[in-house]
Amino acid sequence: MNERLKRLKVKARDLDQKSYRQSQPLNILSDINAQNLTWMRRMAHLTARQCQAEVPIIDPDEQIVFTRTLPAEIPEVYTPEQWQELTTGRTIHESGPINNLSPDWGMVLSQGLLEQKQIALDGVMNCQNDPEKLDFYESAIITIDSVIELANRYAKEARRQNRMDLVEVLQQVPARPAQTFREALQSLRLLHSVTHLIGHYQIGLGRFDQFMWPYLRSDLHEGRLDMEQAYDLLAEFFISLNKDSDLYPGVQQGDNGQTITLGGVDQNGQTAVNELTRLCLRVSRDVSMIDPKINLRITADTDLELLSLATELTRKGLGFPQYSNDDVVIPALVKHGYSLEDARDYAVAACWEFIIPGKGMEVVNIGALSFPAAVDRALRDGLLAGEEMAGILDRVRTEIEYQVNHLAQTYEKLILPPAPFFSVLMSDCLSEGKDLSKGAKYNNFGIHGAGSANAADALAAVQEFVFNQRSIKPEDLIAALDQDFQGWEDLRVTLAGKAPKVGNDDDRADTFLVTLFNMFADACEAYGTTTLGGIIRPGSATAMYYIWLTQGFEDMREPIVGATAEGRQSGKPFGANLAPTQGVQIRGPFSVLLSFAKIDYQRIYNGGPITIEISDSVFRDRDSIQKVAMLVRTFAQQGCQQLQLNSMNLETMLDARAHPENHKNLIVRVWGWSGYFCELTPEYQDQIIARHIYAFD
């Protein structure tokens, strides 16, 4: 990286941009209430006012501009009473606005906003008798005008600073089609920032190497850019994503959903890896910041060279790329109603969920199924009733169905705020005259499947000691659980240490893992179609639920569980995503992959990675990069779905816990995203340290 890029990185890390920040959010409420606007118009008005209030900031080092000056808080468009009235009896998803999606960036960059405006203008002409459509189209036009106006003010500021290079770019985009790589990056930077500016969050950057490559290719071809200049621009763009991200905190700082998805196949199923794919990996490796978070789509045939390049990021401890296996993901999506063309175009949402950019109003994280809670109830009731394992499993099935139905029914009442500007960025909203909040081509929900290994281990332990060996009495087990193993330490050690465990390629435990996921899939399939016209997608992730489901969280819809029969004490976290129960002795990464390869990923397809920690000592010799790349390939060859491979130095993390001031830039993988270790709260830091104590070396 050259000096300019280094300066930009330091400024972003030091949050220099904060000095430009306005102290107060706008207050637009009295204004819009006085005009008595529809909800749609209120959202358009919000977009317009936020854009107007932005103050153009141009750093002399920047070639790609936009710095957010408005604070994190998004102005209200309703009073609390009005909001109450609007949403009573309805379900609000998280904090409300549409989130965790990826627009059709390729379309909007290549066509420009003015072309979208033309579609809306035609719409207005053609739907004079349809007030709802009219409301949508007119609102969309307001938002488009306000974003172009914001770009114009940036252009004006650029002219004032005599930055004619920037003036030229900003006169073209985002209003008109991007013609160069730089224009495309600028357009994306501005549009992506506006989505956050108006309250959307965890908005992904989709298949960046696909929709950006044509611009770079023609620049290279026409001699407008060489690879070094391309590197420079891309690095600046990546750094820019770290600039305002303190405004997008998520559940923990860093959980901001700024993901990109690289590689994969094109619409014909041919490999889509290109020069930009590799450039993104190289730039990300060198920039070494938490955003953008990279997902790499691979197959069993992906070449080791690309995997080795990706592994260099793992070696740096960035916690990405996360890998998805096209061989598994694409057919599963097709099986569940996605067209082949769309399935081939999937991207990864904020963490791991597979979505089709521009095409879906999917809520892929409506909550989590707690496998351990289901198993815990079934075990207690079943053992008390004197049942054998078959009876207990019947009860598990009932509990799983109950939890799935509860979440799905809750989301039947989902209400989403209108999103006229976000609709402009989607593939079909304007042509169909339908706001995104009213649905799109795909309207599915996703549920995480949390604590699967813990729950399977609990069943395996009961099978082993209560039924096979008959060495633990059912009433003792229940008493021990009730007392959180106080006074039952020997029993706890037996359960935790001597039973078969998921992650060891041991069918005595893995069979329960498979059964649990099949029951989850059965429950989702049995639920059928929602009133929104979608289905329920079961997944294998935990998100933050590995902690929430054991410690509780305000207003959580999921059940909390205390001590569990795999020997886990109350309050201790579950494994993150697909990982063995924490603290279990595991044979090694092959066995972990072989265990989790047994899950039927054609039915469990919402995403959720196998998570493997390897010690950084693995990387001590030259061959190691290629061999870790082989491990990644093994994951795909075994037919697994998603992989998260992390490499860390335990001592460094312990030192960072004690002396955070020395480790400001230490990056770790948290659940579906990477963050700065020192910016996490202690319970998340502890869980990551505990994970790495058991890293493979």
Add this chain to the structure above:
Amino acid sequence: MRRGLIFDIKEFAIHDGPGIRTTVFLKGCPLACMWCHNPEGQSATPQILRNPGGERLVGEYITSDDLAGRLNRQAKIFKQNGGGVTFSGGEPLMQSAFIAEVITLLDDIHVLLDTCGYGSSDDFRHLLKKVDLVYYDLKLMDPELHQKFTGRDNSLILENLTVLSQSGVPFVIRVPLIPTITDTTENLSRIANRIQNLPGLVKVDLLPYNQSAGAKYEAAGMRWQPDYDEKKPVTANLKIFTDLGINVGVK
């Protein structure tokens, strides 16, 4: 069916041969090298390791059937990635009949034998018929020094080197570089001279001294008393080998 005594099975072993492998560590070794960093591999019986954090039984008897079964589950991974199984130790030759039986039960898996060469030549010859690659340790060429630092002289090891080179099995010579002991011009030159022109020699790997070698002695109830300066940097004089046209690298 035979039983063997092992002290670890390590998956994704990436420093133990081509591709990605699983290494089986056999317990028991006839030598007692002063720099041995696996002291728990030396005794041929199960033993308790006592660490500040607690106790752990090291050494597990396993049947050839069970071991082969476990390894066979990973056969596809090995095959697709140019990897396989490595038998290491301790000293695998001490349990050569067991290993031979395990190999017979494997599903066409690449096998690497990592040996110090101290064992019955007949056993070795027999085992060589079943393995694909050998890592052969040469430590010291001087018999007296060898006796002093490993507890045995090296005549058997040098004899077995001849057996190896006549077997047709490709092999890699591995030399641990112990400062001032094995890492001397004299010793390395003698090694180079002995192995040049041996049929089957693929290359020489020089293994720089591991400064944490002493870490496990106390836990194993043994005394760590290196008779050399651990801190001294290794010289790793590659030229001694390249001059003789021997392919050499530092690991």
